[in-house]
Amino acid sequence: xxxELEGCKPLSGLLSGLAQDNFFRHPGITExxxxxxxxxxxxxxxxxxxxxxxxxxxxxxASGDMDFNQLEAFLTAQTKKQGGITSDQAAxxxxxxxxxxxxxQESLMNQxxxxxxxxxxxxxxxxxxxxxHSSQIHTPVAIIELELGKSGQESEYLxxxxxxxxxxxxxxxxSEVEESISTLMQPA
Amino acid sequence: MEGSSEPRLDAxxxxxxxxxxxxxxxxxxxxxxxxxxxxxxxVTVMLKVADHSGQVKTKSxxxxxxxxxxxxxQFKEIAAIIxxx
Numbered sequence: 001x002x003x004e005l006e007g008c009k010p011l012s013g014l015l016s017g018l019a020q021d022n023f024f025r026h027p028g029i030t031e032x033x034x035x036x037x038x039x040x041x042x043x044x045x046x047x048x049x050x051x052x053x054x055x056x057x058x059x060x061x062a063s064g065d066m067d068f069n070q071l072e073a074f075l076t077a078q079t080k081k082q083g084g085i086t087s088d089q090a091a092x093x094x095x096x097x098x099x100x101x102x103x104x105q106e107s108l109m110n111q112x113x114x115x116x117x118x119x120x121x122x123x124x125x126x127x128x129x130x131x132x133h134s135s136q137i138h139t140p141v142a143i144i145e146l147e148l149g150k151s152g153q154e155s156e157y158l159x160x161x162x163x164x165x166x167x168x169x170x171x172x173x174x175s176e177v178e179e180s181i182s183t184l185m186q187p188a
Numbered sequence: 189m190e191g192s193s194e195p196r197l198d199a200x201x202x203x204x205x206x207x208x209x210x211x212x213x214x215x216x217x218x219x220x221x222x223x224x225x226x227x228x229x230x231v232t233v234m235l236k237v238a239d240h241s242g243q244v245k246t247k248s249x250x251x252x253x254x255x256x257x258x259x260x261x262q263f264k265e266i267a268a269i270i271x272x273x
């Protein structure tokens with residue numbers, strides 16, 4: 001029966017299922033579902049510790065935000081452990097992490113953002129014409145709509161009106177942000 | 189304004205607000221209980237806005253760096269166009 005667990009094809013599927021459950025919070029991914037879909041020949045009492053082991057490994061990799069060197073070192077260590085993983089399994093896990101890392105990290109980032117996120121931005125520029133006495137004053141106006149929302153909640157829309165002066169004021173602030181980002185991103 | 193699902197930017201009766209203040213903060217998330225080693229920078233913006241009646245409210249939101257870059261780029265576009273109108 002151990003041979004069944006060592007097969008690599010279902011492992012990829014298992015890791016996907018674990019990621020959906022752990023990182024993307026997809027409901028309904030039970031141990032029984034994974035076993036029956038991917039390892040139907042394996043009895044539940046054997047599958048359970050195997051699943052726990054894989055879940056633990058995936059969590060460690062995600063939690064540690066491992067780069068590829070750290071990942072290889074970590075997986076190699078797992079292959080040398082008593083009751084660890086095979087080198088084939090290590091290869092599958094490595095491949096899985098490399099292709100899913102960004103999405104998983106994004107999901108984890110979103111889970112720790114409790115403020116509104118910026119979901120969308122729409123805008124248009126209107127030429128506003130005012131007539132006072134007999135002269136026509138032409139003031140362009142930017143209408144900007146921000147779509148904001150907290151994780152799992154409905155969007156809220158904020159509509160703002162800007163004249164040219166205000167647009168430039170905001171632009172100046174944004175360039176200050178950009179400068180700060182550049183300073184932060186500079187290698188130490 | 190809250191939670192309406194009408195189409196955007198076409199409705200003439202759309203309530204618009206004036207921006208009174210724009211504050212920003214650049215932060216770095218280091219660790220969270222779902223991920224011990226995060227290391228991701230983010231920009232938080234705090235807007236103070238007033239509606240037509242003069243009522244002031246604040247709204248804050250967070251952007252990842254790529255989101256911020258997009259936000260900045262769009263504002264530059266708006267500035268370029270409003271100049272030429």
